[in-house]
Amino acid sequence: MKKLLNFDYACIHGTFWMFYGVASSFASVFLLANDYTNSEIGMILAAANILAVILQPFAGDLADRTRRISLIGITELMTAMMIIMTAGLFIFKGRSYGLALIFILLIAWHTVLQPLFNSMTFKLEECGIHINFGVARSMGSLAYSALVAVLGTLVEKHGIIVLPVTGEVVLILLMFSILATGVQFNRARAASQMNAAAADVRQDDESGEAEEINLIKFIRRNRMFFILNLGVAGLYFSNSILNNYMMQIVSSVGGNSEDMGRILSLMAFLEIPTMVCFDLLRRKFSCRLMLKVAALGFTAKIALCCIADSVAMILAAQSLQLVSFALFLPAMVHFTDEVISKAEAVKGQALFTTMVTITTVFSSIAGGIILDVGDARLLTGTATAVTAAGAAVFLIVTDKVGKYMSE
Numbered sequence: 001m002k003k004l005l006n007f008d009y010a011c012i013h014g015t016f017w018m019f020y021g022v023a024s025s026f027a028s029v030f031l032l033a034n035d036y037t038n039s040e041i042g043m044i045l046a047a048a049n050i051l052a053v054i055l056q057p058f059a060g061d062l063a064d065r066t067r068r069i070s071l072i073g074i075t076e077l078m079t080a081m082m083i084i085m086t087a088g089l090f091i092f093k094g095r096s097y098g099l100a101l102i103f104i105l106l107i108a109w110h111t112v113l114q115p116l117f118n119s120m121t122f123k124l125e126e127c128g129i130h131i132n133f134g135v136a137r138s139m140g141s142l143a144y145s146a147l148v149a150v151l152g153t154l155v156e157k158h159g160i161i162v163l164p165v166t167g168e169v170v171l172i173l174l175m176f177s178i179l180a181t182g183v184q185f186n187r188a189r190a191a192s193q194m195n196a197a198a199a200d201v202r203q204d205d206e207s208g209e210a211e212e213i214n215l216i217k218f219i220r221r222n223r224m225f226f227i228l229n230l231g232v233a234g235l236y237f238s239n240s241i242l243n244n245y246m247m248q249i250v251s252s253v254g255g256n257s258e259d260m261g262r263i264l265s266l267m268a269f270l271e272i273p274t275m276v277c278f279d280l281l282r283r284k285f286s287c288r289l290m291l292k293v294a295a296l297g298f299t300a301k302i303a304l305c306c307i308a309d310s311v312a313m314i315l316a317a318q319s320l321q322l323v324s325f326a327l328f329l330p331a332m333v334h335f336t337d338e339v340i341s342k343a344e345a346v347k348g349q350a351l352f353t354t355m356v357t358i359t360t361v362f363s364s365i366a367g368g369i370i371l372d373v374g375d376a377r378l379l380t381g382t383a384t385a386v387t388a389a390g391a392a393v394f395l396i397v398t399d400k401v402g403k404y405m406s407e
Contacts, residue, residue, distance in 0.1 A: 004184050005124060005129055005131070005181065005184040005185065005188060006129075006131060006132055006135070006136070008177055008180040008181040008184055009120070009121070009124060009131055009136050009181055010135060010136040010139040011139075011173075011177035011180070011181075012117055012120075012136070012174065012177045012178060012181060013117065013136045013137050013139050013140035013143075014139045014140055014142070014143035014177075015143070015170050015171075015173045015174035015177055016110075016113065016114075016117060016140060016174060017140035017141065017143055017144040018143045018144060018147045018170045018173075019082075019110060019167060019170045019171060019174065020110065020144060021144045021147045021148040021151065022147070022151070022163055022166050022167045022170060023103075023106050023107055023110060023167060024107060024110075025144075025148050026148075026151060026155070026163055027041065027044075027045060027103065027107070028041055029155060029160065029163070030089075030160050030163050031044065031103065033159075033160045034093070034094050034095055034099060034160075035094055035095040036095055036100075040095075040100075042364065042365075042368065044100050044103055044104055045107065045364065046361050046364055046365065047104050048103065048104045048105075048106075048107035048108045048111075049107070049108070049111065049357050049358075049360050049361040049364075050361055051104060051105075051108040052107070052108040052111035052112055052354075052357045053354050053357050053358055053361070055108060055109075055112045056111070056112050056115065056350045056353055056354045056357065057347070057350055057351070057354060059074075059112045059115075059116065059346075059350060062074065070182075071116060071119065071120055071123050071346070072120065072123075072178060072181065072182045072185065073182075074116060075113060075116050075117065075120070075178055076175065076178050076179065076182075078109060078112070078113055078116075079113070079171060079174055079175050079178060080175065081109065082106060082109050082110065082171055083168065083171045083172065083175070085102055085105055085106050085109070086102075086106065086164055086167045086168050086171060087164075087168070088102040089102060089163070089164035089167070090164055111353070111357055114353050115346065115349035115350040115352065115353040116346065116349075118133075118333050118349045118353075119345055119346045119349045120181075121133045121136070121333070121337075122337050122342075122345060124181070124185055126189070128188065129188050132278075132279055133278070133330055133333060133334065134274075134275040134276060134277070134278025134279055134330045135275065135276050135278075135279075137275050137329065137330060138271060138272040138273075138275035138276045141268050141269070141271040141272050141275070142268075142269075142272055144268060145265055145268040145269055147166075147170075149265065151163070151166065154166075218344050218347045218348075218351075219351075221344075222339075222340060222344070222348070222401075224397060224400045224401045224402070225336075225339060225340065225348065225351075225401050225402075226351065227393065227397050228393065228394065228397045228398060228401050229351050229352055229355045230355070230390075230393060231295070231390045231391070231392075231393030231394045231397065232332070232352060232355040232356065232359075232390065233355045233356075233358060233359045233362075233390065234386050234387055234388075234389045234390020234391070234393060235294075235295055235298045235328070235387055235390040235391065235394070236355070236356050236359040236360075236363075236390075237359050237362070237363050237383055237386040237387055237390065238298055238299075238301070238302035238383040238384065238386070238387040239298065239324075239325060240359055240360050240363035240364070240367075241302070241363050241367050241379060241380070241383045242267075242302070242305065242383075243264075244363065244364055244367055245367050245371065245376070245379060246263060246264060248371055248376050248379070249305060249314065249376045249379070249380060250263065250311060250314060251376070252375065252376035252377065253308055253309055253310050253311055253313070253314065254310070254311065255311040255314075259311045262315070263311075263314060263315060263318060266315065266318050266321075267318050267321050267325075270318060270319065270321040270322055270326060271321060271325060271326040272326075273322065273326075274322050274323070274326035274327050274330075275326055275329075275330055278327075278330045278331075281327075282334065287331045287332075287334050287335035287338060288335065288398050288399060290327055290328075290331040291328065291331050291332060291335060291394055291398050292394055292395055292398060293323055293327065294323060294324055294325075294327040294328035294331060295328070295390065295391035295394035295395065296391055297320050297322075297323035297324030297327065297328075298324045298325070298328070298387050298390070298391065299384065299387045299388050299391045300320055300324075301317050301318070301320035301321065301324050302380060302383050302384045302387050303384045304316070304317035304320070305317050305380050306377065306380035306381050306383075306384050332352060333349065333352075335401075336348040336349055336352060338402070339401050339402035363383075366382075367379055370382055
C-alpha cells in the first residue's frame with residue numbers, strides 16, 4: 001500500500017508537469033500559429049499569471065477552511081474544469097478573444113493547482129504512510145523533459161493540433177492519478193484507524209478546526225515567513241529570466257536554438273538526482289541549511305551566466321541546478337510544513353507559489369524592456385543583483401521563521 005500510494009502521487013506530479021510542457025512551454029508555438037503577435041502572447045501569459053496570483057490565496061484559504069470537500073476532491077474538480085477548458089482549443093480557430101480567454105484560464109488554473117498538489121504530500125501522510133515528495137517531484141521533471149522533446153517533433157510533422165490532443169490525454173491521465181491516489185489514501189486511512197493512538201491524534205487535529213484563519217490573519221501571524229517569501233521573489237527572478245530569455249542569452253555568446261534546447265534539457269534532468277535523494281539529505285541536513293545553500297546556488301548560477309563568453313560556460317553554469325532549484329523546491333515545501341501550523345498549511349504553500357507567480361509576471365515584463373534598451377549581459381547582470389538580494393533575505397531571515405511568530 002505504501003508503494004502504491006507513493007507511485008500514484010508521483011504520477012500526479014508527472015502528469016501535472018507534462019501539462020505544463022503542453023500549455024506553457026509550447027504556448028508561443030500554438031498562439032503564433034493562430035496569428036497572435038509576440039506582444040499579444042506576452043500580454044496573454046502575463047494576464048494568466050496575474051489571475052493566478054489573485055486566485056491562489058483564495059484556493060489555499062478554501063482548501064484550509066472547507067470541510068465539505070477534501071483537498072483531493074478540490075483538485076479533482078479543478079482538473080475536470082481544465083479538461084473542459086482544453087476542449088475549447090478545438091473549437092476556437094485563429095486569433096480571437098475566446099481563444100485568448102481559454103489560454104489565460106488554463107495557465108492560471110494550472111498554476112493554482114501547484115500548491116494544492118504540494119500540500120497533498122502532508123495530507124496523505126495523515127494515514128501514517130511517508131510520502132517521498134522529492135521522488136514524486138523528480139518524476140515531474142523527468143516526464144516534462146521526455147514529453148517536450150517528443151512534442152517538438154510531433155508538432156513539426158502533424159501541426160499544432162497535436163498540442164490540444166496531447167493536453168486532453170495528459171489531463172485525463174492526471175484525473176486518473178488523482179482518483180487512484182484518493183482510493184489508496186482512503187484504504188490506508190481506514191487501516192490506520194485500527195490504531196487507537198492514531199485515532200486520538202486525528203481527533204486532536206480536528207479539534208483545532210474551530211478557528212477560521214483568513215489570509216490577512218495568516219500573514220500577521222507569520223510575518224517572518226512572509227518576509228522570507230519576499231526573498232523567494234528575488235531568487236526566482238533569475239530562474240524566470242533563464243526560462244523566458246534563454247534564447248537571447250545563448251545567442252549573445254554565439255549559440256543557436258539547438259544549443260538552447262540542450263541547455264534546457266540539461267536543466268530539467270539535473271533536477272532529478274537531488275530531488276530523488278532529498279529524503280537522504282534531510283536526514284543529514286536541516287531544511288533551513290539547505291535553503292541557504294540553494295539561495296547561494298541560485299546567485300552563483302546566474303552570475304556565471306552573466307560572465308559567460310561561450311555556450312560551454314552557460315552549460316557549465318547549469319551544473320549548479322543541483323544545488324539551486326533542485327534543492328530549493330523540496331526544501332521550501334518541507335520547511336513550510338515544519339514552521340506553519342497544519343490549519344494554515346495550504347495557505348503557506350499558496351503564498352510561496354504566489355510569490356513565484358508574481359516574479360514570473362515581473363521578470364517577463366522587465367526582461368523584455370531590459371533587452372530592448374540594453375543587451376543580454378545587462379539582463380543577466382540585473383538578474384544577478386536581484387537574485388543576490390533574495391539570497392541575502394534567506395541568509396538573514398531563515399533562522400528567524402517559526403521562532404518569532406506574532407500572537
